Amino acid sequence: MxxxxxxxxxxxxxxxxxxxxxxxxxxxxxxxxxxxxxxxxxxxxxxxxxxxxxxxxxxxxxxxxxxxxxxxxxxxxxxxxxxxxxxxxxxxxxxxxxxxxxxxxxxxxxxxxxxxxxxxxxxxxxxxxxxxxxxxxxxxxxxxxxHPLQAFADLITIEEHKKVERPKVVLTWAPHPRALPQAVPNSFVEWMKVANVELTVTHPQGYELAPEFMDGVKVEYDQLKAFEGADFIYAKNWASFKDYGKVLTTDRSWTVDERKMAVTNNAKFMHCLPVRRNMIVTDGVLDSPNSIVVEEAANxxxxxxxxxxxxxxxx
Amino acid sequence: MxxxxxxxxxxxxxxxxxxxxxxxxxxxxxxxxxxxxxxxxxxxxxxxxxxxxxxxxxxxxxxxxxxxxxxxxxxxxxxxxxxxxxxxxxxxxxxxxxxxxxxxxxxxxxxxxxxxxxxxxxxxxxxxxxxxxxxxxxxxxxxxxxHPLQAFADLITIEEHKKVERPKVVLTWAPHPRALPQAVPNSFVEWMKVANVELTVTHPQGYELAPEFMDGVKVEYDQLKAFEGADFIYAKNWASFKDYGKVLTTDRSWTVDERKMAVTNNAKFMHCLPVRRNMIVTDGVLDSPNSIVVEEAANxxxxxxxxxxxxxxxx
Amino acid sequence: MxxxxxxxxxxxxxxxxxxxxxxxxxxxxxxxxxxxxxxxxxxxxxxxxxxxxxxxxxxxxxxxxxxxxxxxxxxxxxxxxxxxxxxxxxxxxxxxxxxxxxxxxxxxxxxxxxxxxxxxxxxxxxxxxxxxxxxxxxxxxxxxxxHPLQAFADLITIEEHKKVERPKVVLTWAPHPRALPQAVPNSFVEWMKVANVELTVTHPQGYELAPEFMDGVKVEYDQLKAFEGADFIYAKNWASFKDYGKVLTTDRSWTVDERKMAVTNNAKFMHCLPVRRNMIVTDGVLDSPNSIVVEEAANxxxxxxxxxxxxxxxx
Missing domain, CATH: 3.40.50.1370 (Aspartate/ornithine carbamoyltransferase)
Structure with a gap:
């Protein structure tokens, strides 16, 4: 190797x-x-x-x-x-x-x-x-x-927590004040594609990931619809690929909150950390028992x- | 633990x-x-x-x-x-x-x-x-x-060097150009209180340590009087607690020097280091055989x- | 020791x-x-x-x-x-x-x-x-x-690569935008003097090393002449000793290049690293098989x- x-x-x-x-x-x-x-x-x-x-x-x-x-x-x-x-x-x-x-x-x-x-x-x-x-x-x-060490740890964590053979995993963009790389979402998608999961990616228009990663992956621009029935919500900010490296919006209506988590299948909340509270995710979701970010980091x-x-x- | x-x-x-x-x-x-x-x-x-x-x-x-x-x-x-x-x-x-x-x-x-x-x-x-x-x-x-690791090391050092069962230990404030925390003097007082020593604290008016640490501790505002008969002189600067974090004076008449050490019982000189020479203590005292600051650091x-x-x- | x-x-x-x-x-x-x-x-x-x-x-x-x-x-x-x-x-x-x-x-x-x-x-x-x-x-x-760890490693490297009992070793000054210490050339000279090599030092006027190091060492101000028949070319910049710490010239006619290496005895190229490409030495020389800078670093x-x-x- x-x-x-x-x-x-x-x-x-x-x-x-x-x-x-x-x-x-x-x-x-x-x-x-x-x-x-x-x-x-x-x-x-x-x-x-x-x-x-x-x-x-x-x-x-x-x-x-x-x-x-x-x-x-x-x-x-x-x-x-x-x-x-x-x-x-x-x-x-x-x-x-x-x-x-x-x-x-x-x-x-x-x-x-x-x-x-x-x-x-x-x-x-x-x-x-x-x-x-x-x-x-x-x-x-x-x-x-x-960021393959992260994505591999994410997959290990999903394996440990999944309650169904093929869980629904949602990768959601979330707002952030600065331009962040696409490394984490790219790898997450890449690893989920080889795993036994049903993957949906949700983000605002303009935040499409590089085509080489997204081949065959379902994109849903309506965040709430994407969350429906999800077993795992994986939040992450990234900058635009098309308008390379730009922050197109910091719209906090994309922040993961309790209202959105309520439409999931009692989903676990994941993030690679560091996470900006009340930008990416509310205190309420992050501090809830469904948040497994620390276990994820441990993996x-x-x-x-x-x-x-x-x-x-x-x- | x-x-x-x-x-x-x-x-x-x-x-x-x-x-x-x-x-x-x-x-x-x-x-x-x-x-x-x-x-x-x-x-x-x-x-x-x-x-x-x-x-x-x-x-x-x-x-x-x-x-x-x-x-x-x-x-x-x-x-x-x-x-x-x-x-x-x-x-x-x-x-x-x-x-x-x-x-x-x-x-x-x-x-x-x-x-x-x-x-x-x-x-x-x-x-x-x-x-x-x-x-x-x-x-x-x-x-x-x-700063408990320091205070514990200080106590170990005093134990090793004491010549009487219950030595007289003096903690003296000394001048310094910047505002320093009270962590070292607080801990020193806290540890000396549980040790078999006679503790005196000396400092200018306004430099009283937090009451929670000073309960039952003798304060002597006359530095030279405090030094009389001391077995250990422990020098340290700290900023005011009352006027929190302020430098009230940098009066170098409080610098520990040979003249003051002469009224002690051939006292050992201690400091947690780093120490500002000729502000906290003169070269003469720090370089004298009675200075045990390096042993203190080793502990x-x-x-x-x-x-x-x-x-x-x-x- | x-x-x-x-x-x-x-x-x-x-x-x-x-x-x-x-x-x-x-x-x-x-x-x-x-x-x-x-x-x-x-x-x-x-x-x-x-x-x-x-x-x-x-x-x-x-x-x-x-x-x-x-x-x-x-x-x-x-x-x-x-x-x-x-x-x-x-x-x-x-x-x-x-x-x-x-x-x-x-x-x-x-x-x-x-x-x-x-x-x-x-x-x-x-x-x-x-x-x-x-x-x-x-x-x-x-x-x-x-820089004795460097010079000792240099000597080990020369020992490993020499093809004759007493190789000709040339230390050459080379241009650099900033003032660099004389530590590397000083030590190199000091170690070559105790080794079984024939040492020549070449540099522009004004870049003479400290006399205490140069006793008995041959200096040749004509770089090309110095390179003739050399088995090892050791390049390094240093600031002036006489006009202490000054950069007297950044003349790139002193850069080690293929034309100069051609007059050597198929010499190995050495440098302590980090090396500024196309200032100290051309890409061509540094990337040639005769460059042994990585082995030198390994030593x-x-x-x-x-x-x-x-x-x-x-x-």
């Missing part, structure tokens, strides 16, 4: 879910795998859950972990090729990446969409540099277009550990 | 001091306790001693340690309830705290008094969020009103390890 | 190179040495390679590692003596250093030349504070005048581990 970006990198998803359950049940059972192995976790962006849960997962596997906030602790990286480097970026990614590879066995990278250039973001330019030049297996800890250790275990086994 | 904030959290103080001495004598003897256990240390504020000594203590106990500078590496946290989160703080403490709890076995938190609101500070609002919502034992690594490992050991035993 | 700053701190250089080769061959063979030992790595400046490689080296030896970005995570340090500390620096190095020593067994320090005062830099004022007052063995992870683990091993053995 040389990279972790999409569900297909895990192969059979049911087998992966079974393995995740075993790991959750006995997190310290595989420490021989990580002995004398080192994970370097590179953060170009802020992180709470990803930082802590991926460290915890690696420690559970007996690995050494080195965390690097690359922009703050190291050198600013040039990512363009062929330039004369006479500006404020003293190091080129073309050196930094293979060098990091020399110091570890597995690399995790977090680098958000920059919203400067849709093609750069959607080609996963930076992550692919790590995959191509590091010489090590690479885990996306949220890259420009995807980030399980998803990360499953991926790290697979990579260690393949070293 | 679910929290560490006051001496009463340790129970019998003499038993705790004996345990601390055993740990100091054999720091690696309890590594079985920490195996596969993780401490997450959360810093809202700067730290040198607390950061290094608490990590060292946890490592001595065989624990994994994850350090998080939450404001720099993670998301800014909203602490108000009921607000619409449309500003610069993307995450609410109500989610962040239980999530952190999912990734560890013990939490340490450093969060200084903000001096915005006396009630918020003196109710230990932030620390209590961690105690209430994390689901884990919580150690104050200096919170709004107390921060011992106090932290005693507390962590108790918490691990109670898990 | 109480400090690591110059090659003489290692004693017999051939013995040290043999030891380094053994460590590289079997990096995990000495983990008993580091058990229950802690390295604290203090960074006053940014770092990628030094940070990761020194951590990795310590972990390979079974040590605990604590990393501290002292200016960001801790308190700003006063380094002047006798001052009244009423400014923006709340802690004096005279306390900070011995306190850090209390929390670890070995200290690594990175603190670049400040270019404020040649005497301060060239007396290694800050590093010597750590050596004098910490009570622990101290490793320079690049100090004001030297930073080997040099650090050899030094740490020696220090652990001497504890």
């Amino acid at each position: 040389k990279r972790f970006l999409t569900p297909s990198d895990l192969g059979d998803i049911n087998k992966a879910l079974k393995e995740a359950a075993e790991i959750k049940n006995n997190p310290n059972a595989f420490q021989h795998l990580g002995k004398n192995k080192t994970a370097v976790l590179i953060f170009f962006n802020s992180s709470l859950r990803t930082r802590l849960s991926t460290q915890k997962a690696a420690l559970n596997l007996g690995m050494n972990v080195i965390v690097l906030d690359i922009n703050k602790e190291s050198w600013k990286l040039e990512t363009e090729f062929g330039v004369v480097m006479d500006g404020d970026k003293p190091e080129h990614i073309r050196e930094a990446v293979p060098v990091i590879g020399q110091y570890c066995d597995i690399i995790g990278v977090r680098s958000f969409a920059k919203f400067e250039n849709k093609e750069d973001d959607y080609s996963e330019k930076l992550l692919n540099q790590f995959i191509e030049y590091s010489g090590r297996p690479v885990i996306s800890m949220e890259s420009a277009t995807r 980030r250790v399980v998803s990360a550990q499953t991926v790290l275990k697979r990579m260690l086994e393949a070293l | 679910k929290r560490f904030l006051t001496p009463s959290d340790l129970g019998d103080i003499n038993k705790a001091l004996k345990e601390a001495a055993e740990i100091k004598n054999n720091p690696n003897a309890f590594q079985h306790l920490g195996k596969n256990k993780t401490a997450v240390l959360i810093f809202f504020n700067s730290s040198l001693r607390t950061r290094l000594s608490t990590q060292k203590a946890a490592l001595n106990l065989g624990m994994n340690v994850i350090v998080l500078d939450i404001n720099k590496e993670s998301w800014k946290l909203e602490t108000e309830f009921g607000v619409v989160m449309d500003g610069d703080k993307p995450e609410h403490i109500r989610e962040a705290v239980p999530v952190i709890g999912q990734y560890c076995d013990i939490i340490g938190v450093r969060s200084f008094a903000k001096f915005e609101n006396k009630e918020d500070d003196y109710s230990e609002k932030l620390l209590n969020q961690f105690i209430e919502y994390s689901g884990r034992p919580v150690i104050s690594m200096e919170s709004a009103t107390r 921060r490992v011992v106090s932290a390890q005693t507390v962590l050991k108790r918490m691990l035993e109670a898990l | 109480k400090r690591f700053l110059t090659p003489s701190d290692l004693g017999d250089i051939n013995k040290a190179l043999k030891e380094a080769a053994e460590i590289k061959n079997n990096p995990n063979a000495f983990q008993h040495l580091g058990k229950n030992k802690t390295a604290v790595l203090i960074f006053f400046n940014s770092s990628l390679r030094t940070r990761l490689s020194t951590q990795k080296a310590a972990l390979n030896l079974g040590m605990n590692v604590i990393v501290l970005d002292i200016n960001k995570e801790s308190w700003k340090l006063e380094t002047e003596f006798g001052v009244v500390m009423d400014g923006d620096k709340p802690e004096h190095i005279r306390e900070a250093v011995p306190v850090i020593g209390q929390y670890c067994d070995i200290i690594g320090v990175r603190s670049f030349a400040k270019f404020e005062n040649k005497e301060d830099d060239y007396s290694e004022k800050l590093l010597n504070q750590f050596i004098e007052y910490s009570g622990r063995p101290v490793i320079s992870m690049e100090s004001a005048t030297r 930073r683990v080997v040099s650090a581990q050899t030094v740490l091993k020696r220090m652990l053995e001497a504890l």
